[in-house]
Amino acid sequence: MHKDMTYDEYRHEVKEGILTEAGNCPVTPLLLMLQGKWKFQILYELFIQDPIRFGELKKNINGITNTMLASSLRELEKDGLVSRMQFNEIPPRVEYSLTEKGQALLPVFYEMTKWGFQYIP
Amino acid sequence: MHKDMTYDEYRHEVKEGILTEAGNCPVTPLLLMLQGKWKFQILYELFIQDPIRFGELKKNINGITNTMLASSLRELEKDGLVSRMQFNEIPPRVEYSLTEKGQALLPVFYEMTKWGFQYIP
């Protein structure tokens, strides 16, 4: 198994149970990182606008509270998907960006979107 | 936007905010379907072995209880990702399979796995 495996190689290894035999599912950490009601939408907003300020995120994500936005961003930052840039100005300004690791999730979003367009009426 | 869009088309539309302007995020329903602690692993086991019996699933998924396995399977079935085949035998036998809709999630798993191999140490 290698990071450049083709889709056919992947499908074959899944069928043979090779990935699980290794004992370490490579998908679990990502699932944990995306866990939580708002993580996905925050990342999605960052794909649209990067960098983006705290207030912009809050305005764009309908229904999110300060508390949840702040805590979600802190977790995404801890997981290395998002970086935080603080400017020491008055009034304060903080900008959030995707890291390379975070940007690399776009192909995952792409496949999910294709699936959605095909199977969700 | 169409289901056969290329990755570059997708990236462009995201950047332009076209998908959100439409108001209907095509990823949300999928995220809801995969919500829950065990859904992903159940689907993964089905990719490895299909069809698979209730007891096999329970044996392969470490720590899952009867309750959670049964309720998760019912939800996956309701969402059209998994189908349930009941044989009226003694002792009872029930086999679970991925539907076409469920099988079509493999490319999503593939991208997540590639990401994992590249970014998870």
Add this chain to the structure above:
DNA sequence: CAGTATCCACCGGGATACTG
């Protein structure tokens, strides 16, 4: 074997108020 039926603990997440 393949589930239900209950009961219950925990914590994710909402609401509100406050602050550097």
Add this chain to the structure above:
DNA sequence: CAGTATCCCGGTGGATACTG
């Protein structure tokens, strides 16, 4: 503006016992 500090509710999911 960009957050914390509390408080609290509801629902997810765990444990256990039971059944066609």
